[in-house]
Amino acid sequence: MGNEVVPGRMRADADGEVVVFLIGMRINRLRAVGSWLPTLLAMPPMLKELATDPESGLLGYRALGGGPRLFGVVQYWESREKLYAYASNPDKKHRPAWTAFNRRARDGKGSVGIWHETYVVPAGAYDTLYNSMPPTGLGAAHGVVALGRRGARGVAANAA
Structure with a gap:
């Protein structure tokens, strides 16, 4: 995702259905570093794996702030099926990380x-607007186009 203002x-x-996946973690006990640090460190390799595989179905993502104990990511996917296929694939990074998390969670x-x-x-149930912004959110995942006539709204502008 570039930082150049459009x-x-x-x-x-975006046309058609949109899949938005929010994922995150919260540190509940700061001193239990062995429980939360591996969870925190597991996400970047998964995002790298997904971003370098155009067939994965991940269209884009952005880190979410939330405070010193809360970390999250918003992701945009081609389909729910591709999201679930990645999550359950034992040959990809998510499945082993999920198994390890569950093991640590029992002990933690x-x-x-x-x-x-x-x-x-x-389709038709979402609306987007970016005014003098770098591509952001759904616009970064799908690209952006001119909104159209004054008063036209987001995706509804396609029908206008």
């Missing part, structure tokens, strides 16, 4: 928490 009013160049007694949410958003 002038003017833009929208994401809540020292680290994890969460994820998957949203499958039907």
